[in-house]
Amino acid sequence: MKKVSISDIARKAGVSVSTVSFVMNDKAVKMRISREVIEKVENVAREMGYRPNQLARGLRTGKTKTIGLIVENISNAFFATLAKTIEDEAKKYDYKVVYCSTDNDEVKARELINMLSQRQVDGYIITPTPLLADEIKKLQAESKPVVLIDRYFPEHLEIPAVLVDNFEGVAKGTEYLIRKGNRKIALVTIEADMAHMKDRLAGYYDVLGKHDIPVDEKRVKIVPYHADREMALGMIAELLDGTGKDIDAVFFLTNYLGVLGIEAIKKKQLKIPDELAVLCFDDNDVFRLFTPTISVIRQPIESIGQKAMYVLIERLKHPGGTESYPAAEQLQLETELIARESI
Amino acid sequence: MKKVSISDIARKAGVSVSTVSFVMNDKAVKMRISREVIEKVENVAREMGYRPNQLARGLRTGKTKTIGLIVENISNAFFATLAKTIEDEAKKYDYKVVYCSTDNDEVKARELINMLSQRQVDGYIITPTPLLADEIKKLQAESKPVVLIDRYFPEHLEIPAVLVDNFEGVAKGTEYLIRKGNRKIALVTIEADMAHMKDRLAGYYDVLGKHDIPVDEKRVKIVPYHADREMALGMIAELLDGTGKDIDAVFFLTNYLGVLGIEAIKKKQLKIPDELAVLCFDDNDVFRLFTPTISVIRQPIESIGQKAMYVLIERLKHPGGTESYPAAEQLQLETELIARESI
DNA sequence: ATATATGGCTAAAACGATTTAGTTTGTATC
DNA sequence: GATACAAACTAAATCGTTTTAGCCATATAT
Numbered sequence: 001m002k003k004v005s006i007s008d009i010a011r012k013a014g015v016s017v018s019t020v021s022f023v024m025n026d027k028a029v030k031m032r033i034s035r036e037v038i039e040k041v042e043n044v045a046r047e048m049g050y051r052p053n054q055l056a057r058g059l060r061t062g063k064t065k066t067i068g069l070i071v072e073n074i075s076n077a078f079f080a081t082l083a084k085t086i087e088d089e090a091k092k093y094d095y096k097v098v099y100c101s102t103d104n105d106e107v108k109a110r111e112l113i114n115m116l117s118q119r120q121v122d123g124y125i126i127t128p129t130p131l132l133a134d135e136i137k138k139l140q141a142e143s144k145p146v147v148l149i150d151r152y153f154p155e156h157l158e159i160p161a162v163l164v165d166n167f168e169g170v171a172k173g174t175e176y177l178i179r180k181g182n183r184k185i186a187l188v189t190i191e192a193d194m195a196h197m198k199d200r201l202a203g204y205y206d207v208l209g210k211h212d213i214p215v216d217e218k219r220v221k222i223v224p225y226h227a228d229r230e231m232a233l234g235m236i237a238e239l240l241d242g243t244g245k246d247i248d249a250v251f252f253l254t255n256y257l258g259v260l261g262i263e264a265i266k267k268k269q270l271k272i273p274d275e276l277a278v279l280c281f282d283d284n285d286v287f288r289l290f291t292p293t294i295s296v297i298r299q300p301i302e303s304i305g306q307k308a309m310y311v312l313i314e315r316l317k318h319p320g321g322t323e324s325y326p327a328a329e330q331l332q333l334e335t336e337l338i339a340r341e342s343i
Numbered sequence: 344m345k346k347v348s349i350s351d352i353a354r355k356a357g358v359s360v361s362t363v364s365f366v367m368n369d370k371a372v373k374m375r376i377s378r379e380v381i382e383k384v385e386n387v388a389r390e391m392g393y394r395p396n397q398l399a400r401g402l403r404t405g406k407t408k409t410i411g412l413i414v415e416n417i418s419n420a421f422f423a424t425l426a427k428t429i430e431d432e433a434k435k436y437d438y439k440v441v442y443c444s445t446d447n448d449e450v451k452a453r454e455l456i457n458m459l460s461q462r463q464v465d466g467y468i469i470t471p472t473p474l475l476a477d478e479i480k481k482l483q484a485e486s487k488p489v490v491l492i493d494r495y496f497p498e499h500l501e502i503p504a505v506l507v508d509n510f511e512g513v514a515k516g517t518e519y520l521i522r523k524g525n526r527k528i529a530l531v532t533i534e535a536d537m538a539h540m541k542d543r544l545a546g547y548y549d550v551l552g553k554h555d556i557p558v559d560e561k562r563v564k565i566v567p568y569h570a571d572r573e574m575a576l577g578m579i580a581e582l583l584d585g586t587g588k589d590i591d592a593v594f595f596l597t598n599y600l601g602v603l604g605i606e607a608i609k610k611k612q613l614k615i616p617d618e619l620a621v622l623c624f625d626d627n628d629v630f631r632l633f634t635p636t637i638s639v640i641r642q643p644i645e646s647i648g649q650k651a652m653y654v655l656i657e658r659l660k661h662p663g664g665t666e667s668y669p670a671a672e673q674l675q676l677e678t679e680l681i682a683r684e685s686i
Numbered sequence: 687a688t689a690t691a692t693g694g695c696t697a698a699a700a701c702g703a704t705t706t707a708g709t710t711t712g713t714a715t716c
Numbered sequence: 717g718a719t720a721c722a723a724a725c726t727a728a729a730t731c732g733t734t735t736t737a738g739c740c741a742t743a744t745a746t
Contacts, residue, residue: 001484001485002485049481052461053463054461054462054463055398055399055407056398056402058398059396059402064398073427074417074427075426080417080423083417087417087443098441099442100430101427101430115439118394118396118397119397119398119439120396120398138392141344142345142346143344259632263631263632266632266634285602285629286628286632288606289605289609289629289633290632290633290634291609
């Protein structure tokens with residue numbers, strides 16, 4: 001049983017291909033197709049189980065009603081939730097989303113853009129890797145709308161981005177740790193090769209400075225991007241060895257590092273919050289359920305997804321592109337401090 | 344700047360469209376295109392940044408090199424990991440995967456199949472909803488290969504499926520709980536509207552029977568599919584109220600229920616494993632990191648993904664379809680009991 | 687000298703839609 | 717009775733590829 005095409009229907013209904021197309025696209029009235037022919041065609045189409053071929057349609061119209069979503073890693077809770085929100089949001093605007101993970105690999109990221117471009121997606125939502133700006137500018141040059149999420153390029157503000165105020169989020173967290181009496185605050189972060197991580201780091205340094213707390217680089221652990229689980233765990237464990245002497249609190253700058261941190265803390269059986277105060281950027285089931293519960297700086301994931309989608313749709317609606325939007329949107333959303341038991 | 348097409352290249356290189364196509368598809372030698380023309384075309388294509396339009400290609404060839412993956416919910420850890428594995432696996436065979444979630448909704452599931460079909464995916468990997476068999480058989484009738492994962496239709500063994508031995512997994516778990524001295528074993532499951540959940544349930548009843556433990560329906564909590572978080576949490580809490588009197592152990596039959604269970608247990612401050620032994624089907628970060636750590640029946644997620652992909656690829660390679668594969672594969676993989684502290 | 691091969695390409699159909707510009711028939715207008 | 721207009725369609729171009737069949741030289745075989 002082969003697929004039914006528009007001409008199969010035309011043949012069976014005894015009308016032309018064009019007529020069928022008009023009926024299937026609700027242009028029948030505009031094209032003054034008679035009531036009876038409309039019904040006839042609709043019936044035949046239903047009986048034969050017609051499903052329009054989107055490849056053909058996309059080829060002809062130049063629109064696929066599909067947007068490409070590139071995240072760092074779809075199996076990470078933050079991105080999985082974000083992807084789900086964006087998918088749901090896209091549905092409202094009658095768009096479909098196809099998503100894929102870069103694993104923070106420049107080459108893979110380029111391949112993915114290439115693949116999405118070949119599949120003619122109408123727009124992109126991207127969690128970029130550090131060197132991706134040029135590739136993204138190429139998309140813009142082809143007048144394909146792009147919105148960045150979670151990260152941005154400070155030197156390319158013409159690329160719209162939706163993210164949280166990372167500086168303020170970490171500053172708020174650090175402030176809170178200090179207010180609760182901690183002064184030897186350790187930090188665990190990934191390589192700050194992108195601006196959003198630099199902003200987080202800056203938030204920490206800034207607040208320490210304001211409180212005249214000297215910066216001790218031994219307290220700042222930078223996990224390289226391509227460290228595997230074991231290596232990262234080892235580095236965190238090493239930092240935590242200083243508990244009691246060198247550090248009295250630890251601030252994890254990502255969800256993933258936080259979960260690893262919890263694992264290390266559990267192994268060492270550190271007493272939270274007495275021996276060590278703990279705070280993490282970005283929430284997770286593990287933090288809610290660990291004993292004691294872990295305080296976090298929460299990112300408004302749903303809002304990020306919604307706003308990103310909104311900005312993208314606006315650009316899709318006005319294909320004028322660059323001209324109609326001289327100043328690209330750079331949205332910074334508020335984070336929320338959720339105080340639990342760990343501090 | 345518009346996209347470059349094959350004819351742009353042809354024009355610039357001073358050759359025909361066909362020649363360019365042959366060169367781009369490595370058929371140049373077979374088609375005896377001269378060394379110089381090949382190089383010429385390759386250079387022009389590179390300079391102009393040519394990216395073949397996959398819509399056009401798919402339309403012409405009938406193959407999109409894309410497979411559709413339908414899971415229950417991409418933000419659930421089990422499915423997210425599965426999706427990642429399948430994506431990685433697909434890449435090895437040079438296929439791209441587009442994924443989407445049913446949220447266990449029959450209507451949405453049908454819409455998704457429809458959407459993937461319209462986009463002409465070459466094959467499907469599906470976590471089905473209970474009534475989806477007829478829709479899937481339609482795909483098979485169009486000779487589109489389908490492989491089910493995680494679930495199956497006992498009355499439609501002609502649809503290949505890759506899943507774990509659910510009966511054996513739960514039986515093993517129940518056996519273990521009994522061996523450790525528990526006799527009042529509670530069970531939390533979702534509505535068993537599909538065979539895989541019936542199998543899990545059967546594993547429990549079977550082992551209780553073997554040990555002459557009378558079945559007490561009060562100990563079996565069946566959470567309806569469309570219960571929201573709060574409702575499910577309430578039901579579990581109610582069951583756990585019997586701890587000490589009516590129940591001495593609880594077995595969660597899914598990852599999601601297990602996490603909710605942990606939340607309820609934490610709220611009630613039950614002592615695990617003294618007051619209550621806990622076991623869950625399917626692992627999760629939360630179980631590894633909770634105090635005490637929670638024992639689980641682990642599903643081999645990577646293997647499921649790999650085997651499913653393998654079965655699908657085999658069918659894609661031999662488009663003979665139904666004839667060449669009279670007996671559809673029904674693979675049942677082994678689960679693993681990971682004993683931690685909760686029992 | 688004619689037929690046959692082969693090397694090196696190209697023309698054109700096809701895939702399944704959308705869309706513009708007609709065509710045909712019937713009716714109203716002047 | 718010619719002209720205009722509307723109603724109800726249809727023909728054909730088009731989107732960007734792939735692929736089959738064929739063209740035109742030149743070389744080789746008979």
